[in-house]
Amino acid sequence: MARKRKGRDISGWLVIDKPAGITSTSVVNKVKWAMDAKKAGHAGTLDPEATGVLAVALGEATKTVPYITDALKAYRFTVRLGQATNTDDAEGEVIAESPNRPTDDQIKDALGQFVGDIEQVPPKFSAVKIDGQRAYKLARDGQDVDIAARPLWVEELVMTDRIDEDHVILEMICGKGGYVRSIARDLGVALGCHGHVLKLRRLWSGPFNAADGISLDLLDQHAKTTELDQYLRPLEDGLTDLPELRCPADAAAKLRNGNPGMVFAADVEYGDEAWVSHDGHAVAVGVYKAGQLHPSRVFNN
Structure with missing residues (x-):
């Protein structure tokens, strides 16, 4: 039996204003510890002596990392x-x-x-x-x-x-x-x-700015408390470079199970990659084909 991963089921993005003298991996590990998160990753390595935006994805947001990595x-x-x-x-x-x-x-x-x-x-x-x-x-x-x-x-x-x-x-x-x-x-x-x-x-x-990032001092100050949750940005922020579609509840259930689902589309064409939401929450990322989204990634948030 697989060991159950410790930590909170928390999803979203935490933007860190990385200081010099620490690796990106060390920052991710520090965020994961401070947030007591089960899973964490980052979008785009910074050299140890570089500073600025290091966007750390938690939980289901890690599935959106490639879209921030690809962003300007x-x-x-x-x-x-x-x-x-x-x-x-x-x-x-x-x-x-x-x-x-x-x-x-x-x-x-x-x-x-x-x-x-x-x-x-x-x-x-x-x-x-x-x-x-x-x-x-x-x-x-x-x-x-x-x-x-x-x-x-x-x-x-x-x-x-x-x-x-x-x-x-x-x-x-x-x-x-x-x-x-x-x-x-x-x-x-x-x-x-x-x-x-x-x-x-x-x-x-991408959508993350250094001016909005928190310091490692602040991270340490509020580590292991829910105070840090106020700085958490929704996982949907990692999908801003893709067109957003919407779907009804029955389609959302199908999509979350990995099956194609009906979506309401406007500014997309056959074969475009897009993400679909229901009640404001991301359901899946996939390819739009003739009124349906064929999912490649699904979100369990």
């Missing part, structure tokens, strides 16, 4: 010009230096080549898997890491401030799988001066 995200980051590091951020060793310093106009002109559909090579010290092993583990062992370029959509990349000749602040909006460290590295190459990320903050991820 915004970052503000400081690039240190004149130096390249082996990790492409300030945690690594300096492996190259240059006395060259671009002008503001040269930086702005160079940013254009990193907007739109681009090909990006992830950092060698990253969680990308190579033959079943994480790249950062291979790199730490001194092995030569060859990572293939992968596509990335960059919605926007702008310079917001030039602190001094060595430091520039950029803001970027991008899709799934973007590495800010790679942008800094490749920008430095394009400018002929090298570069790496000095500071990084995720401003928002």
